[in-house]
Amino acid sequence: MNGTVRGTAAPRAGDDRREANAATVLRAVLDHGPVARSGVSRLTGLSPAAVSRQTVDLLRLELLVERPELAVAAPGVRGRPQLPLDIDDRRLAVAGLHVGLPYSTFALLDLRGRVLVRQELPNGGRRGRAVLKALLERVPRLLAAAATGPAAGRRVLGLGAVTGGAVDAERGMTVRHEPLGWREVPLRELLERATGLPVRVDNHARALAAAEVLFGDPAARRSMVQLFVGHVVDASISVAGTVHQGPPSVTGDGGHLPVPGSSARCHCGRRGCLSVAASDDTLFAAAVEQGVIARPDRQLLLAAVRAGDPRADALVRERAVVVGGALALLADVVNPDLLVLTETFSVADPAYLAAVREEFALRSHLHRDASLLVAQRFGADALAVAACAPVLGELYARPLPGF
Structure with missing residues (x-):
């Protein structure tokens, strides 16, 4: 089942366009497949000959597959119908x-x-x-x-x-x-x-963020901020379909955004950082302290929320307020087309996403429409x-x- 390294060496001179064209064809089929070669040409602006050349390579590499069972002759066009292309998702x-x-x-x-x-x-x-x-x-x-x-x-x-x-x-x-x-x-x-x-x-x-660009909301390909809230709090930014890396290893450190009113001490030595105020550790510890759950555990707190425990609901809504305020600050600085939140309770229950959006709308100085804030779409499969x-x-x- 072992594979081979792809794209690890520098491109040879003159082959950059071939690589870019192949990527363009593959992406068009991902977005629109099954689709005929002529359709790929219309969608991408590449010539029919260029699409045909790249298709040969992509079929050989088992990245694309032809779908003869879906072939339909175009009205008024003679000859064999074009075989639709699709992503090869079986090999x-x-x-x-x-x-x-x-x-x-x-x-x-x-x-x-x-x-x-x-x-x-x-x-x-x-x-x-x-x-x-x-x-x-x-x-x-x-x-x-x-x-x-x-x-x-x-x-x-x-x-x-x-x-x-x-x-x-x-x-x-x-x-x-x-x-x-x-x-x-x-x-x-x-x-x-x-x-x-x-x-x-x-x-x-x-x-x-890269997964959202590949498989998610089309707005993610214009500009997006992704906020991950778990035991670690991290943020990322993408523009024009490219996720910003940052020199040398971090996009930025959204976990140290200040949270007004928080006195929790962060590992950095300061108090009131988002990475502590919004973290799972802090949320679960509070739930244990209040007797909501017996030990710090995500599934236990989820169960308490779903059972209608008002203390669990209040704790999760308190975090929603913290997260909504942080997202408002990020949105005001970056002004993206899309904000994506990866956070357990907002994904599990739209009511908690609504609570985040409410605080976001209240805190954003740009007064952006809160509908640009969405929960990540992959659910339990996110990680x-x-x-x-x-x-x-x-x-x-x-x-x-x-x-």
């Missing part, structure tokens, strides 16, 4: 690993971003290198098991590895992850050695999709190997 897969605090997530996705395999891996309270050691032992076994499961017969092109904090995607390095206790962890090198797959590493907020996004993003941007 290839990409793998992903999201490294979180209470648990990590392993996944396999097809080329349309649909989840084939998703498995949560409890970290068992481990921190530091102990988390990494367990994952390096387990991920190869999961890949082997997938070869006989739902992904049987598929070739895995690569492994994405994402986590919170400061991540240097170019070096494949987790620079800093405070809750995990990671510093300068060479994640790409270690996972490539363990799995034999090419590995792409990124921050999970940037990976979620699985994010984990695979670094590989899928590179595939769709640079689909031709050997450059």
